[in-house]
Amino acid sequence: MPKFTRPRALADTETHYCPGCTHGIIHRVIAEVIDEMGAQGETVGICPVGCSVLAYDYFNCDMIEASHGRSPAVATGVKRARPDRLVFTYQGDGDLAAIGIAEIIHAAARGENITAIFVNNTTYGMTGGQMAPTTLPGQVTQTSPYGRNTATDGFPLRICEIMAQIDGVALAERVAVIDPKSVSTAKKAVRKGFEFQKNKQGFSIIEVLSTCPTNWGLTPLKSIERLKNDMLPYYPTGVYREGAAR
Amino acid sequence: MTREFLIAGFGGQGILFVGKLLSxxxxxxxxxxxxxxxxxxxxxxxxxxxxxxxxxxPIGSPLVVNPDILIVMNTPSYDKFIGAVKKGGKAFVDSSLVDKRSENPDIECHYIPATNLAHDNEIKGMANIILLGKLIKETGLAGLETVRKAVEKSVSAGKAGLIEANMRAIEIGAAN
Amino acid sequence: MERSLMKGNEALAEAAIRAGCAHYFGYPITPQNEITAYMSKRLPKVGGVFIQAESEIGAINMVYGCAATGTRCMTSSSSPGISLKTEGISYLAGADLPCVIVNVQRGGPGLGSIQPSQADYWQATRALGHGDLRIPVFAPSTVQEMADMTGKAFDLADEYRTPVMILADGLLGQMMEPVSFPEEKAPAARGEKAWAANGHGNARPKNIVNSLYLQPEKLEQNIKERFVRYGEIEKKYADAVSDNADGADIIVAAYGSTARIARSAADMARAAGIKTGTFRPLTLYPFPEKALREACASAKKVLVTEMSMGQMVDDVKLALECKLPVEFFGRTGGFVPAPSEIFEKIKSMTEV
Structure with a gap:
């Protein structure tokens, strides 16, 4: 029976993530894929501004810290200078879908051979739980204290559905990390994205539905329930686009 | 000594190209x-x-305010710049397009129906070069060999066929 | 060396490629479009990379990523676009990444105009991003210098791991002059920099390119070390030229394209019997303070002239420690001053 050990691509250090947060699972999934591909030495990761700002300390590959929302542009610079490297961005919903929407859309449109790991937990975690572009209608946050009112606050963005329209995209898949089965699916999606990148087949984005027990004000288990009951209907998991960019 | 040229007209008349040739x-x-x-x-x-x-x-200000030599190819530019020509300076005016005459005795004005000449000689669009031909003749700025070399440098590689047409325009200008 | 006629923007782009810069990231804006166009035409032919980014913000962050791999790279823009880039410039400075940023200045504030201007002096020398930082700034005055200073800028950037700015203006970018280029340098080998984040190949500890230091002690130490390097840059790179300064009563100080016009004005003044010299900084940060004091040894008054409401005038006063009266003449909004205007100002300064 295989022993449960820390992936080599994951640093042996304590993270700053809150108890019950799913960032740790997502980090582990990425690190396992890097290990399995034997890619640790050739990987460059770009971390964002937000909860995963310190992810450069958690991965055992070369890491670059980007300014808010700009990771896809930074990754483009890395990849164009070193096309032989495996380059991924790790971005939250505020980073990718609000301030960084231009950078992500255009990296996708250029068919950049990079992979974006998009962690969607419907809120700005690091700054204390403000409304994000993916905050659900009616969801209470620090800046939507009466619940997100679509008449004044607009509607959530469905990123995978948007990405599916872009010809430079090889993979747009939404996964969740709520049980062993979904974690396994998430890992397969990350692997697919990295493979598309390795084969120079275009841009890949894996949207991971995630929880934020601290800012949601729920226990970790209740958070998983909320994800299932509230988020999944609005953000169905599945493959939205797959196949070499055309 | 610095000689200052100002070439003015409408976009599309080859104003910048004449400047490039002079350069x-x-x-x-x-x-x-x-x-x-x-x-x-x-x-x-x-x-x-x-x-x-x-x-x-070495050239100080590259911006010519008071030219020694002016080429004008439309009335608005004539109105704007004819008074700026230095004392003892020269102006070359496309009289097909500008029907005014300068009464300033301190400058030497040449009126060449360059646009009509270009049309009559079937080298449409080369009124600018006809004016330059006149300028070269009246100022003794350069010999024909130098002018040919300058034309060769200025005409883009894909348009080498235009070199002879440019040289004809220079000759027509010089003859008028 | 053969002299060819080129626009300042094109000469700068060609010089960058010859300096081993094979990666360019830009976004269209007048009056610097010739740089972007030149790069898009030439770089693919020399095995380089050209990307027209989605915005100036995108472009500067592509530079950030590319520089992080240890690869020579650059971006260029004009005033409003530089404002957008300042976020990225601050991160580049904070992460000690070398690159070259070109500002072909136009009128401001806001959309301003597309005509030449020098109104970004304060931004270039003081405020190219938030935080405790300085960015070395070169100020070319001729098309030849647009080329020469580009090579120097890349070398300084690599030597001190810092972004470097070339502060030009629309006049220098658009004008053509004869220019000649030094022999081509071999492009800097990729990824040979020990600090680069380009994949550790399981052969060294991982590298992190970062500007975040949550512990004040570490951030302060990091900044102090960087300021020691700034001090070295100040000693080594501050540079200026002066003409006819010996025995001059009036020194006219100007940089960039205005310096050429100031020289024409000083010629007129000397012809009129006014002992006039000129002083031209080649670097704006570091500002050549010592050279200015030397140029002003005999001067009774100093005139600063710029295409702005007066920004470099501050640095001149600081360098002279208020020991000489400093006057100012400028045009702004896209106007280029005429030599005669500056000459009139010089004349007025001789009247008691």
Whole structure:
């Protein structure tokens, strides 16, 4: 029976993530894929501004810290200078879908051979739980204290559905990390994205539905329930686009 | 000594190209030269001008305010610049397009129906070069060999067929 | 060396490629479009990379990523676009990444105009991003210098791991002058920099390119070390030229394209019997303070002239420690001053 050990691509250090947060699972999934591909030495990761700002300390590959929302542009610079490297961005919903929407859309449109790991937990975690572009209608946050009112606050963005329209995209898949089965699916999606990148087949984005027990004000288990009951209907998991960019 | 040229007209008349030719003439002569276009949102049809300086020493301001030599190819530019020509300076006016005459005794004005000449000689669009031909004749700026070299440098590689047409325009200008 | 006639923007782009810069990231804006166009035409032919980014913000962050791999790279823009880039410039400075940023200045504030201007002096020398930082700034005055200073800028950037700015203006970018280029340098080998984040190949500890230091002690130490390097840059790179300064009563100080016009004005003044010299900084940060004091040894008054309401005038006063009266003449909004205007100002300064 295989022993449960820390992936080599994951640093042996304590993270700053809150108890019950799913960032740790997502980090582990990425690190396992890097290990399995034997890619640790050739990987460059770009971390964002937000909860995963310190992810450069958690991965055992070369890491670059980007300014808010700009990771896809930074990754483009890395990849164009070193096309032989495996380059991924790790971005939250505020980073990718609000301030960084231009950078992500255009990296996708250029068919950049990079992979974006998009962690969607419907809120700005690091700054204390403000409304994000993916905050659900009616969801209470620090800046939507009466619940997100679509008449004044607009509607959530469905990123995978948007990405599916872009010809430079090889993979747009939404996964969740709520049980062993979904974690396994998430890992397969990350692997697919990295493979598309390795084969120079275009841009890949894996949207991971995630929880934020601290800012949601729920226990970790209740958070998983909320994800299932509230988020999944609005953000169905599945493959939205797959196949070499055309 | 620095010679200052100002070429002015509409965008699309080849104002900047004449400036480039003048600059190459200076460069081939081993002089210091500067070429400065007016630039703006109007790519075609708007007013356009170009400053050229040719000098034996490093050029200070590349912006020509009071030209020694003026070429004008439309009435608005004539109105704007004819009064700026230095005392003892020369102006070359396309009289097909400008029907005014200068009464300033301090400058020497040449009126050449360049646009009509270009049309009659079937070298449409080369009124600018006809005016330059006249300028070269009246100022003794350069010999024909230098002018040919400058034309060869200025005409883009894909348009080498235009070299002879340019030289004909120079000759027509010189003969008028 | 053969002299060819080129626009300042094109000469700068060609010089960058010859300096081993094969990666360019830009976004269209007048009056620097010739740089972007030149790069798009030439770089693919020399095995380089050209990307027209989605915005100036995108472009500067592509520079950030590319520089992080230890690869020579650059971006260029004009005033409003530089404002957008300042976020990225601050991160580049904070992460000690070398690159070259070109500002072909136009009128401001806001959309301003597309005509030449020098109104970004304060931004270039003081405020190219938030935080405790300085960015070395070169100020070319001729098309030849647009080329020469580009090579120097890349070398300084690599030597001190810092972004470097070339502060030009629309006049220098658009004008053509004869230019000649030094022999081509071999492009810097990729990824040979020990600090680069380009994949550790399981052969060294991982590298992190970062500007975040949550512990004040570490951030302060990091900044102090960087300021020691700034001090070295100040000693080594501050540079200026002066003409006819010996025995001059009036020194006219100007940089960039205005310096050429100031020289014409000083010629007129000397012809009129006014002992006039000129002083031209080649670097704006570091500002050549010592050279200015030397140029002003005999001067009774100093005139600063710029295409702005007066920004470099502050640095001149600081360098002279208020020991000489400093006057100012400028045009702004896209106007280029005429030599005669500056000459009139010089004349007025001789009247008691």
């Amino acid at each position: 190459y003439i200076g460069l081939i002569d081993g002089k210091e030269v500067s070429w400065l276009p007016s630039y703006g949102p109007a790519m075609r049809g708007g007013t356009c001008n170009c400053s050229v300086c040719i000098s034996g020493s």
